[in-house]
Amino acid sequence: MTHNLLVELGLEEMPAYVVTPAMKQLGEKMKAFLADNRLTFEDIEVFSTPRRLAVRVKGLADKQSDLEEDFKGPAKKIALDADGNFTKAAEGFVRGKGLSVDDITFREVKGEEYVYVTKHEEGKPAREVLETVTSVLKDLTFPVNMHWANNTFEYIRPVHTLIVLLDDEALDLDFLDITSGRTSRGHRFLGTEVEVASADSYEEDLRHSFVIADSKERKDLIVSQIKAIEEEHAVVVEIDDELLDEVLNLVEYPTAFMGAFDEKYLAVPEEVLVTSMKNHQRYFVVRDKSGKLLPHFISVRNGDSHFIENVIKGNEKVLVARLEDGAFFWREDQKLVIADLVEKLKHVTFHEKIGSLFAHMERTKVIAGYLADKAGLSADEKEAVLRAASIYKFDLLTGMVGEFDELQGIMGEKYATLAGESEMVATAIREHYLPNSADGDLPETKVGAILAIADKLDTVLSFFSVGLIPSGSNDPYALRRATQGIVRILDAFGWDIPLDELISDLYALSFDSLDYANQDQVMDFVVARIEKMMDSTIAKDIKEATLASSTYVVGTMLEASQALATKSKDAGYKAAVESLSRVFNLAEKADTSATANPSLFENDEEKALHDAIETLELSADMTENLDKLFALSPVIDAFFDNTMVMAEDEALKNNRLALLSSLVAKASQVAAFNKLNTK
Template structure:
């Protein structure tokens, strides 16, 4: 008869950002544990609050399935001696399986007879198996851990209680000095200890003690309460998903409430007000129907509505103190000029091995112009870009960014506009940080996009030049994220991006004046290119491009990154074409033979052709070579595929590796022409054709 399983780990309050990942991790590890131990079940649910992680499994088998396994032993000639008696090898084999020689049978495998036994393993009772949940609980990993008392064991927070029930029966195990039982704890202030007679009582009994253990239910309660407040006041409130999840993981029994602040603070840029409320206090901002910020906020209390007025006053007091600071900083910052701020950056270190932020800005000015000219910015855009690079980090030394680092770039745009900079320049200052996360928003303006690429590329080139490359999971300067940002921006803008050519131009300019630029850039082993290729792979995987297509594209003899994006999409679209397999096989044969060319600089001599197939292929190749640079990726692919009949006829009528050296080399050179055009598209010889 199946039973329901409940276990709960009671902890001191966990950080909000850890709660959901830990709950999901516990669910996955429990699922794997039950599967590995052959315990069937119907469904599994995970619950969490800041003080608990819990799992509820329905219709779990009372015992493991009995196992019957056929085990192969030594060969028959080893199992029997010359007299036909069982050898020590055979006796040792069956003894190791808990059986006797009477259980042996012989079966033939690939012409050889082997000893086989059928091993029957009766399933253990679920209660015995589930004692292993101790290892599931202790195996959880966290971004930070702590240890307590005299124990070396580390966990996200100290464990205070463990509930473990199979139906109405306690599953006995112990973690440190905490023994499993049926007692849990209610809300820290509103509830009492609670005892479960049966696993099925979990949610209802905790709810009676002011704990909503189901995080989905708790989040729905918060959303409903906030929407009711909004409807009552005719307000618009955006339920930011990340903030909603964080607030949800700070409470066990939510009660939403409204707080207020003086309208005078609305004179401060709304980004500052929203940051003060959202990032620092976990409040939801309030707007009218037109989207204008109002002097109110909504917060969520971990408790009921009793004496909620005191809670409101306390939250208002904390927020107003922050807004007072913000108002003061905003006023003080307007006394500074941009030039004063830029001059201060000469004394602000970017990294001790690389130099100051001012020197970084000088390098980015050079790099941005090289990239901007390459992608075809207009004269006006290049001028705006130049001005942006001269000042784009100035807000780092403002009071506001010192207090609210998450507003860097945002305040730069605000202050630049206040001091009369062009909107395009101000926008680029904000956009150069984008994307701020792997899949974050990209720069919209061309000037901002180039500045973002240049700033990120400079960081990568600089850190690689001083030997500070990311290794394993260690990436303290977020170089992987920044490089992935470059890839995404180039793909989004559909810009030509011949990386190695750009890198050479940048290095020549920067290395010409170390006194100004602060560093010598070197990358002789092309590690930056390899690093970029790894981020390209990440980008393509996110677009569900096949692994062999990714390898083929990344290893193309092609400098322009945007061509690689086009090629990946194009190959993905043609994989199921009828002529894909024979065309790739024909081109692969060409590529493999072309590797035997000894002198690529030699010219092809049509006078050495011995048949019409050679001539036809040569003429078609010359025509393609004349057009390949001006054609799209799709057109070049179609042209290469169109060569297949000529290639097949060529190989039918032509022996390439003949003894005559002049004729052999002439033929290899002709194949090398096709190979170079193929490999410029992608390493077509690495594609898997089935």
């Protein structure tokens, strides 16, 4: 016989971004609870709205699985005294398992006998095990918590109701001073309290009180309603996935509707209108069939269609106020002069320990010029980079960006264009913020990419230099994201700029505003971001070997790690890596400034290895390079079989170490082979 279990927690409205992760977490925690308590089940379903989290377990076993577990104790010689009686060590061991010495058996393990006991535990009824099921709710974690009334405990929001139903039986349990029952809460405005009859009737019981508990059903309903509006009015609605997920978690009973605003606002840049609608009002954007923005919006009401006309008017009024702000700032900002705004940046703090935004821009300009040369930009492109770096933060002082901070860079591009700046300069001002997330879009232009890298490099180096270094998960200044952006852009544009040389050259620069410090920590931080870019399926030792190579070109390191991962499946991988690893280990003892002298070679194997190294030419193709290096394995093995590297004769020893060192100098461009694990 199996059962269905329902657990629902009713709360005050949770932040939208918390709801879906909390729902998924609840399902995982319940699964872990059942596994830990040996209760089998067929399926787990999760539910959520802004005011509830719920989980239903289907096909729950009537009782726990029986437990039979073996425990190994002390050796027999310790468990028995000279007279063959059980010692206190043996008695203490079995007592700790809830058994007696009568349960002891002896088993041989690697030639020696040990005490063993087998513990049998009959499974308890599910009803009894579920007395602790509210621990699942207690184990939920949230980004922020609060406490309320006179309580000392904290949770994401105040808790109001608790339901725990085993089929149609309401279990009497407690959680945060709330006693469980079968009463849930309906829609805040349209519904009433709901008596949930059974675990199976949960969704339908809530539906009668204007709550759709299944988040997927709620999402599908929102989408279908929007599609119906599209068809009725012959428009196209941008259903942004992130916005849809947010709206989904703001409503319990959705009703989509279309509102409008005056066409005069279409004279304001589209980005301003879209930001006002999407980011500030949670509205979906409406376009015509050709993609042109229309003076309409789609919103989703938390309720039914009654008095929807009043709801539409209210939303239109709120949006118009936002659009009026945008139109005002658009007019006023065009009166500003870029040079004046840049001058004012001298009095705007980048960070109190680092200095002004103007000083940050000055350092960025120097770095951008250096990078432009390294990346081989044309004279026109370099000129554009330097001009963009001279002004690129000016829009932070405009009224529009002050009101809509999401538009920084975007408005900079528009205002720069209006002021007569070139397209390359204007585009770079927008693109220097990219990527704005771990996997966000990258700059598309070389000028924008160089400015983005330069800006991020000075940001990272500046914060590290004053000791503001991320630790653990703490990264308040998003330095990981900035560094990830640097390596992603370098890889995407195929710029073969070794990061170790780049960082060293930047630390050699001198600025009046700041001296860079903590170079080693910066380099470690950068390498960690490159590792983050490597395929997650690649073995740890391969990543470490690649990251320890002598070539800190991002694309090369990524390609080398992938090539090694592929080669690791080949039959000859182990032997080839062991040969090269032996070379690397011995070469550590070499004087790296010395070169091998062929006149000191004593056998043909030395000569053969020398000739192979001399003719070894590595390319940009990492798979091809590995083929060439692995092909040396027989030559290397023959050398070691016939040559004593650490000879007593100092000259011979140093000459042979120099020979090996010359191979390492080439092979380390691919990886540090002695860091690879072949066991």
